[in-house]
Structure formats: C-alpha cells, structure tokens
Amino acid sequence: MTINFPKQYNSPEDLAALLSQRGLVFDDKERVCRYIRNIGYYRLSAYFYPFLEIPKDRQIFKQGSSFDAAIKLYRFDKKLRLFMFNEIEKIEVSLRSTLANVVAKETGNIFWMTDATLFSNPNKFSRTMELIDKEFNNSKEDFILHFKNKYSNAYPPAWMLVEILPMGVVTRIYENIRSNPLKKKIAACYDLPVPVFTSWLTVITLTRNSCCHHARVWNRQYAINPMVARKMKRPWISDAVSPQRTFYEICIIKWFIDIISPHNDMKQHFLSLLEQYPSVDYKAIGIPQDWLNEPLWR
Structure with missing residues (x-):
C-alpha cells in the first residue's frame, strides 16, 4: 500500500524554531535561517544526522549539539x-x-x-x-x-x-x-x-x-x-x-x-x-x- 507524502512547506524561520525545539543549540536565529535559505534544510539535514540521539527517527539532538558543529561538518x-x-x-x-x-x-x-x-x-x-x-x-x-x-x-x-x-x-x-x-x-x-x-x-x-x-x-x-x-x-x-x-x-x-x-x-x-x-x-x-x-x- 502506498501513501501520499505527508510533509508541507515550512519557512526557514519555522525550521529554525523546529531545530531549537529538538535541542540543537545556536545563538543567532537569523544566521541559521540564512543557511537554511541558501543551502536548503534537506541538504543540511544530512549534517545534522550524526548529532541525533538514538533512535534517530525521534529527531532529538544529543545534549550540547550545536548548529556550528553541523556547519563545520558541511564545510569539511x-x-x-x-x-x-x-x-x-x-x-x-x-x-x-x-x-x-x-x-x-x-x-x-x-x-x-x-x-x-x-x-x-x-x-x-x-x-x-x-x-x-x-x-x-x-x-x-x-x-x-x-x-x-x-x-x-x-x-x-x-x-x-x-x-x-x-x-x-x-x-x-x-x-x-x-x-x-x-x-x-x-x-x-x-x-x-x-x-x-x-x-x-x-x-x-x-x-x-x-x-x-x-x-x-x-x-x-x-x-x-x-x-x-x-x-x-x-x-x-x-x-x-x-x-x-x-x-x-x-x-x-x-x-x-x-x-x-x-x-x-x-x-x-x-x-x-x-x-x-x-x-x-x-x-x-x-x-x-x-x-x-x-x-x-x-
């Protein structure tokens, strides 16, 4: 049985708020929004993945995980x-x-x-x-x-x-x-x-x-x-x-x-x-x- 894709469009502001809610640490929300806007949340999500707690599908970040650490991984x-x-x-x-x-x-x-x-x-x-x-x-x-x-x-x-x-x-x-x-x-x-x-x-x-x-x-x-x-x-x-x-x-x-x-x-x-x-x-x-x-x- 197939199902329709359930997700809807979210603005960079909504996605930054979601990341914060899930435990990702950052000081400058506008900077996070700028990265999401110019790189795309979907592409960035691959670099957030290593910082998620197990089981990963809960989408909760390990304590102390920072947006800067994920961006370092992206740059590497x-x-x-x-x-x-x-x-x-x-x-x-x-x-x-x-x-x-x-x-x-x-x-x-x-x-x-x-x-x-x-x-x-x-x-x-x-x-x-x-x-x-x-x-x-x-x-x-x-x-x-x-x-x-x-x-x-x-x-x-x-x-x-x-x-x-x-x-x-x-x-x-x-x-x-x-x-x-x-x-x-x-x-x-x-x-x-x-x-x-x-x-x-x-x-x-x-x-x-x-x-x-x-x-x-x-x-x-x-x-x-x-x-x-x-x-x-x-x-x-x-x-x-x-x-x-x-x-x-x-x-x-x-x-x-x-x-x-x-x-x-x-x-x-x-x-x-x-x-x-x-x-x-x-x-x-x-x-x-x-x-x-x-x-x-x-």
Whole structure:
C-alpha cells in the first residue's frame, strides 16, 4: 500500500524554531535561517544526522549539539569533495590522452573512435555513436568549429573528439574495444590488469559525478565493490580499508596520481585537510586508525 507524502512547506524561520525545539543549540536565529535559505534544510539535514540521539527517527539532538558543529561538518565535506575533484581532474585528463593516443598509435587509425570494426558490441557502439553525435553537433568549442569549417571528415581525430566527451562515454568506449591486447596496453599504463582498470574507471567516473553534483561524500556508503588484483604491481592497501567507504575511493585516486605525477603532494593536502577538522569522525570516511602505515600511504 502506498501513501501520499505527508510533509508541507515550512519557512526557514519555522525550521529554525523546529531545530531549537529538538535541542540543537545556536545563538543567532537569523544566521541559521540564512543557511537554511541558501543551502536548503534537506541538504543540511544530512549534517545534522550524526548529532541525533538514538533512535534517530525521534529527531532529538544529543545534549550540547550545536548548529556550528553541523556547519563545520558541511564545510569539511565540501572541502573533501573539492580535494577529490581536483585530483580526479588530473586522472581524467591523463586517461583521455592515454586512450586516444595509445589506440591511434597501435591501430594506425587516428579516427578509431568512430570505426565500428574496432569495437566488440555493435549495440553499445551504436549508443556511443549517438552520444558522440550529440556532443559533436552541439559543441561550441573553437577547435571543433575550426575542424568543421576546414576539413571534410565526418569526425575529428580521437585526441580531439575525446576532449568533448563526458567521462562516462570515454569509459564506455574503452570497455567496448574489441582487442584485448590493446585494452591490456592501456591498462598497463596504470599498472593494472584490464578487469581492475575497468572497475576503477567506473569508480572514478561515479566519484567525479558525485563531486560535480555537490553530493555528500564524507560519510557515504558505496554500493559498488571495486575489483582488486590478487597481486598488485605497486604498494596498495590492506583489508582494513573498507571498499564501501570514501577513503577507499581516495586510495584508488592516489594509485593513479602516483603514476601520473610521481612527486605529487596529494598526501600532504589530505593530511592538511584532516588537521583543519580534528572533530570529524574518521570511521565515517572509512579511514583506519593507522592509515599512514598502509603501503600506499607510506
């Protein structure tokens, strides 16, 4: 049996009063209203949740819980998201370049992305071509407009085309490449076997999308269980790190970054972020107590 959604609209003033009534401490009601107005009560409620007494559905705050503490958590989550997105950008740029150029070099075909003979599943290729057409036809990028005006080819070369495609489409293109030796060669650029590389591409794409859409990442629980090789070619992490938590995603990001930029400062940036917010619960992120002793982070 289904029921109608029971809640009605409440003004920021009503919601601030409700928070106070439930035991959340704050001095400046107008400031609370301003946050509710500009961020939204629904989004903020995820950061109120850790401060609720058990059972949580009673919606009563633990004694001494403050609005400021919840906002600190909100700010930490935002900075964590920006930190992750900044690192993912480097991975994405590298992946696009590696994919476009390795296949062009190995096949001798610079237009390989739109060549059906190089892909294993015709239906997947057809759907990918629809997305390529959409991006190519709608692109206002100067280099695409210049190509259309100057050349008679139906599509630009792979290294140009890959720049206008969403990361999800790039991942799909890799997955559908017919030649396994070719897929191995691309995955080997990141010291990974094909199944693990494919799995981690999906993780990177989904994490990137979460960051782009300002989704909560700090205490998120992920449904996807990333694959891992029985014997990893580089220092990795132990079973103490939960694959369902954000820290595991950060470890995957670091694996790529260590290959792309061997003298990177990702670890220092992460440590600095954690030091700024000492009150944040490491367990919610999935960080084990002795994480700095994990082989990947040493």
